[in-house]
Amino acid sequence: MIYLLDGNENFNTVVSITEHMAESSLCPPMIVVGIVHSNRLTELTTGTDKELPEVVGEGDKFMSFVEKELIPHINATYPTTTYKTFIGHSLGGLTVINTLLHKPNLFNAYVSLDASLWWDNNRTVKEAKVLLPASNYKGKTLFMAMANRLERGVDTLTVQKDTSGSTGLIRSNLAFIKELSKNRNQLRYQYKFYVDDNHPSVRLIGEYDALRFIFSFYKLKIYDSELKNPNFKLDSVLVAHYKNVSDQMGYVVKPDESQINSFGYQMMGAKQFTKAKALFKLNVANNPGSANCYDSLGDLYMATGDKANAIASFKKALTLKAIPETKEKLDKLLK
Numbered sequence: 001m002i003y004l005l006d007g008n009e010n011f012n013t014v015v016s017i018t019e020h021m022a023e024s025s026l027c028p029p030m031i032v033v034g035i036v037h038s039n040r041l042t043e044l045t046t047g048t049d050k051e052l053p054e055v056v057g058e059g060d061k062f063m064s065f066v067e068k069e070l071i072p073h074i075n076a077t078y079p080t081t082t083y084k085t086f087i088g089h090s091l092g093g094l095t096v097i098n099t100l101l102h103k104p105n106l107f108n109a110y111v112s113l114d115a116s117l118w119w120d121n122n123r124t125v126k127e128a129k130v131l132l133p134a135s136n137y138k139g140k141t142l143f144m145a146m147a148n149r150l151e152r153g154v155d156t157l158t159v160q161k162d163t164s165g166s167t168g169l170i171r172s173n174l175a176f177i178k179e180l181s182k183n184r185n186q187l188r189y190q191y192k193f194y195v196d197d198n199h200p201s202v203r204l205i206g207e208y209d210a211l212r213f214i215f216s217f218y219k220l221k222i223y224d225s226e227l228k229n230p231n232f233k234l235d236s237v238l239v240a241h242y243k244n245v246s247d248q249m250g251y252v253v254k255p256d257e258s259q260i261n262s263f264g265y266q267m268m269g270a271k272q273f274t275k276a277k278a279l280f281k282l283n284v285a286n287n288p289g290s291a292n293c294y295d296s297l298g299d300l301y302m303a304t305g306d307k308a309n310a311i312a313s314f315k316k317a318l319t320l321k322a323i324p325e326t327k328e329k330l331d332k333l334l335k
Contacts, residue, residue, distance in 0.1 A: 001074070001084045003066065003107070005044065005092030007034020010203060014087065017208050025259055027215040028249070031078055033070070044091035046098065047120040051165075057120075059095055067106055082108075083249045085214060089113040089203050093144075097124055097176065100142060101131045108250070109141040111210040114202050117172035125172055128179045137187035139250075142180075143213050144191040145206030146173050147199045156193055169199075217248045220259075227266065234263060235278040254286045261296055273304050291321035298329065307333060 002018065004010050011034035021027040037043045045057030074080060086107040088096040093115025100110045101124065117124050149170050150159055159167050160174055177191050190213050194202050220241050226232045238255050245253045260283045267276035280297040287293050298313030314330040317323060 002032045004034045005088040008036045013204050044095045049120050085109040087111040091116045109214045111143050113145045113206040114147045118168035122172050125175045132183035137185050142189040143210035146193045147197050147202040148195050235282050257287050291317040295326045
């Protein structure tokens with residue numbers, strides 16, 4: 001689950017990123033909830049700022065709506081999971097950091113993209129000095145992105161000595177990061193300074209890097225030498241990997257059906273039939289309602305000359321879904 005502030009600007013990019021990552025087995029499939037604001041200045045701030053004295057922030061009221069109305073509505077309407085990520089850019093990043101400090105258990109992962117932490121005379125940074133040491137962030141993840149707003153010849157060290165308003169955003173982010181480094185309290189976090197990106201362009205690359213960091217535990221690395229080794233227990237490695245993924249996510253995550261299927265046929269092609277059989281059986285166990293899994297198991301039995309089990313597997317597949325190719329294989333075996 002991803003809850004995305006400024007959904008009118010950020011929705012398409014985040015959906016594209018998550019679709020790509022899920023297809024590449026870099027993260028689980030996710031629902032993206034884009035929030036469109038009626039008044040982003042009031043909804044994404046708290047208090048007032050001297051630069052915009054006419055704005056009275058109602059961020060607490062907005063986040064109460066997210067917590068007590070929006071999230072329960074999404075949970076009741078869609079097949080959601082318990083792992084939630086919160087993403088915001090600029091003033092949205094300010095809201096993300098404020099939520100991490102004041103409501104750390106509302107989300108599992110927090111993404112702040114060039115956050116406007118300068119708001120209300122660096123109020124959030126000042127609160128961080130008190131709240132970070134007093135909190136425990138075990139199981140929580142934070143990613144912060146900062147765009148390059150520096151003048152020629154200025155770097156992230158020398159800018160901290162500046163006092164002009166034009167550097168307020170980056171200075172406030174650097175000050176918050178300094179507090180984090182002193183009081184991480186089991187928080188898993190990463191920050192990046194994007195030399196070649198400005199305030200608008202940092203969104204896309206920051207969103208991608210953030211999700212890669214958050215779900216770094218999801219990627220499964222199998223070496224070709226391991227696949228070629230007949231004694232390498234690929235099915236056991238997959239089970240252990242997704243057990244770790246489940247522990248990280250807080251709910252059961254099963255191996256991707258197409259991923260296991262692909263491995264199975266790869267092992268069949270290499271004549272490693274024992275390994276292929278274990279993989280196809282693992283897929284059947286995890287997806288008992290999938291005709292494709294039984295069809296693949298039938299192909300394995302057919303390749304090893306086990307006609308009886310091949311027929312049984314194809315028959316089972318056809319009870320779940322009418323697949324012309326499966327029926328053709330079954331008819332050929334029965335003849």
